[in-house]
Amino acid sequence: MPTDVSRIRTIAITGQSGVGKTSVADALVFAAGGNNRLGRVDDESSLFDTEPEEIRRRSTITSSLHGLTWKKNEITVIDTPGQGNFVLDAMFTLRGVAGMLLVLDPGSPVQAETIKVWNWAKEEGIPTIAVLNRMDRPDIDLDSCLASVSESLETSATLLHLPIGNGEEFSGVVNLLDGKAYTYGGDDGSFTVGDAPADIADQVELAKSVLTEAAAEGDDEILERYLEEGELSAEDVAKGLAAAISFGGLLPVLCTSASKNIGFPQLLDEIVELLPAPADAAAAKATADNGDEVEVAASASDPFCGFVFKTIVDPHAGHLSVVRVMSGTISGDSQVINAATDNKERIGHLLRIDGKKTVQVDSASVGEIVAIAKLKATHSGQTLADPARSVKIRPFADVNPAISFAIAAKKRGDEDKATQGLLKLAEEDLALHVERDESTGEILLSGSGQLHVEVSCERLNRKYGVEVELKAPKVPYRETIRKAVSAHGRLKKQTGGHGQFADCRIEVEPLPSGGGFEFESKIVGGAIPRGFIPAVEKGVSDAMKSGTIAGCQVVDVRVRLVDGQYHDVDSSEMAFKVAGSMAMKDALGQAKPCLLEPFVSLQVTVPDECMGDVMGDLNSRRAKVEGMDQSGHNQVIRAKVPMAEVLRYAPDLTSMTSGRGSFEMGFSHYEQLPEHLVAKAVQETKGGAAE
Ligand SMILES: Nc1nc2c(ncn2[C@@H]2O[C@H](COP(=O)(O)OP(=O)(O)O)[C@@H](O)[C@H]2O)c(=O)[nH]1
Ligand SMILES: [Mg+2]
Structure with missing residues (x-):
């Protein structure tokens, strides 16, 4: 049975490190019955933090997905890293989803990473709900917390659910829209539904009026009605809320405690209620074959188009391309085009990813997230499309790495294996770059920060069995000259049979910065036969590979070959190359190198x-x-x-x-x-x- 597209939700869980994103993700899966025990990061049972590097650090490093079913809705949650070195992964994840859960901690002020993900979500037009997790913390000052979130994120953070009980006493929430209270007894996730406790009736009223006012501001027509009548119907509140959320003017706040397992069924209800089905998401910007800007609407009846927003490379399971279906349907055993390269790709198995597990599926329709196995020539950021309509969805923006290290394999001879392994890691991790610096010969590994590069080396060792060391990269210095000089190179050898002879004279002068290397021959009258002149040039340029000061490449030099001598029998290309090189070394020595x-x-x-x-x-x-x-x-x-x-x-x-x-x-x-x-x-x- 294909999924009803209005019942699909795809959600990225984001926020700064340590606020409980992964714990919230586990609690959502548990609340939906997707796990028979609550996964916890602290006892290494999380369904999301499963990589050894994550478990060791108790911190998420790469995004991971899990599907769940809630009241007949198919929800995919994607937990993302919040630590500054890894947070870019959240930015890429946002291209795979239609909604975001921004997790906040009432006890720790909003940091740069939270502001970053919030701004990315606004840029991408992704509606967001905030989850104030860790509500079991002692001494929470809710008002000042909301005020500071509103200020940092330049929005209006507004409670949608009011917490019952402060700190240790936190035991449930009152839904301000329908006035119902959800009260939890223990931490097994069971709760009762009833009226709001009488002792917080005033608080409920106040919070409700704040919410109504904030919702009214989402829509001019509704605001007018509110100002005239002083109150709003439940329908108007819902409509105003949806409008305000869609442009980020309002950030609705729900309250949870992942460690006490409180508030997650209510959060799931709001995810379904407030966050859009992907089919309701705005059309995606794309480029057609002829270069025209087009839009890809999230329509089930259009030809298939899918955006690869994540790649997983497993040494055993192989290469998985994780795709958000932007339009149409994809089925196993079909053929698509990679719109970035025009290559045909054969679709074999389609998989749904649940943490570390995968489940084979027959097809995936618009809005769904599906993994495609073994597409070797397809990378993250590319578009797969029906051959009938080859469009390219806007690719990822390039990421400039912040830090580079030179790597050296610990075991001699392992350099190649290290480079190959790192290239595979870079396929999964778009913030990681591997390249060879031609001027220093070093393999450079660049990333978002030192921790990012170090963790990548740990993963390299675990997944591909190569140990590498990190060094500060060599600065690619160069050399040049500051004075025009004349120089001479002469090779004359008589060894037994026929000897080696070549002689050349050159004039060398500096070129302006960026001038590179120029070579010209002024030889007239055959002092050096024409056929040997390229050999002289080769000798000169060879000598320039290693300057006299530090052995660096020499640049910005003009060389004129002005005179020379040759011998009918003893001259050869090799001899002229050597003579050219000798002349250039002579020149570099005298020409005030720097x-x-x-x-x-x-x-x-x-x-x-x-x-x-x-x-x-x-x-x-x-x-x-x-x-x-x-x-x-x-x-x-x-x-x-x-x-x-x-x-x-x-x-x-x-x-x-x-x-x-x-x-x-x-x-x-x-x-x-x-x-x-x-x-x-x-x-x-x-x-x-x-x-
Ligand atoms: N007291 C308390 N601790 C929590 C709660 N949620 C998560 N934690 C703890 O906070 C720490 C970080 O949680 P984690 O989910 O890894 O945070 P993330 O970095 O945002 O993914 C872990 O030790 C969790 O057990 C909560 O609601 N209450
Ligand atoms: Mg985490």
């Missing part, structure tokens, strides 16, 4: 109050600040900074701004390295990595 260092363009976004610290710090890093712009409560600083000074910028910015700053960085240009830093750079370059 070291060049790479600069990056850096754009830092920080709250106004952190501006002074961040600017002072940038100055100490030899930054050249180019400008500052105001953006809301933030300042955006643009600067050019030596790469050597910002190899570890991410953790420093995090600590200067308590996690509220962010930055983007990209290569800019090369400049001469100041004299007083040359010795250190030479030592780092010649004697292994920095530090």
Whole structure:
């Protein structure tokens, strides 16, 4: 039986670290009868935190999915990481869902990661319900908690359910919309439904009027009615609420305690009530084959289109592409097109993912999330489509890594295995980048922070059996010259039979920055036969691979071959290559060589109050600040900074701004390295990595 599309809900559970997201996810599955005991992160029985790296840290690292059925609705919940190093995974997850549960902790102030996910959800137009979890904490001041959430998230955080009992006494909730009280006896999840306790009647009235007013503000027509009549029908309240939630003007707040197992059936009811079925979600932006911007409506009768928002690579189970069906239906044993590459892909098994388990399904319809096994040429962020309508859903935005390390395999000869394993991890983890730096020859592993890169190495070892060490990457210094010179290279060897002879004279001069390498021949009258001239050029460029100061690539040089000699028998391409190389080495020695260092363009976004610290710090890093712009409560600083000074910028910015700053960085240009830093750079370059 295909699922009724109005009964599908797909929900990302987000929020900063430690608020109880994973515990809430487990409690939802338990409340729906999807698990016969309540999974708990603390005793390693969570259905969501199952990877050894997560269990060891008691902290989610990658998103994980589980399906559940609630009153005939098929709900998929996706638990996401909240820790700053991993929170980007929540951003990708939001492209797979139609609703979000933002988990908050009444005892800990809103941090940067919560603000980030909230803003992402608003950008994506994903309606959100907040869950105030950990309501069993002692001494909760609910009013100031809601006020501070409202201020931090620039919305109106409004109770939809009022808690019964404070702290240890927290024992249930009153639904302000229908006035019913849900009271729990113990922590087995059982509850009774009745009237609100008399001693909180005033509180209920007050909270109800706050809610009504907030709902009225969601819709102009309803607001008018409210102002005229002073009250609203239940229907109007529901309509106003839905409108206010849809644009983020109101954040409805429910109360739970995951450890006491209170409030989850009521939360499930509200998920169904307030969060949209994917078929009600806004049409997705896409590009047609001819480049036109089009929209893909969540329609069951249109051809199939699916967005791959997650990839799972398991050394045993293989490659799973997790797809949100954007339109139509997909069935096993069918054929689709990868719209990003135009490759055909054969669909074999379709799977539903429940934590670590998978269950085979026959088909998936619009709005559902389904995993497709063994699509080797399809990656996260790509679109699969019916060949009849090949459209590309807006891909993921590129992620700029914040920190890079050079890796070295602990066991010699394991380099290749390490690189292959890391590339597989990067398929699952879009914030992880693996590349070879051509100028230093190092394999660079880049990610969102040191912890992210370290955890990735742990996973590499566990999943692919390779141990690697992390080192600060070498700065790719270069060399150039500052003076025009003439130089000479001559090879003359007589060994037994026929010998080796070549002779060349060159003139070498500096080119402006970015000029690269130019070579021209001024040979006239056949002083060197034409056929040998490319060999001279090859010799010259070989010599430039290793400069005289630190052995770095030499750049920004023009070389003219002006004269030479050859011998009918003893000259060869090899001999001229050697002579060219000798001439260039001679030139580099005399031409006042110097070291060049790479600069990056850096754009830092920080709250106004952190501006002074961040600017002072940038100055100490030899930054050249180019400008500052105001953006809301933030300042955006643009600067050019030596790469050597910002190899570890991410953790420093995090600590200067308590996690509220962010930055983007990209290569800019090369400049001469100041004299007083040359010795250190030479030592780092010649004697292994920095530090
Ligand atoms: N007291 C209390 N502790 C909770 C509650 N929910 C979760 N925790 C605990 O908070 C810690 C972090 O929970 P977890 O679900 O991993 O948080 P996450 O980082 O947001 O996923 C764990 O030790 C949980 O047992 C709650 O409602 N009350
Ligand atoms: Mg978690």
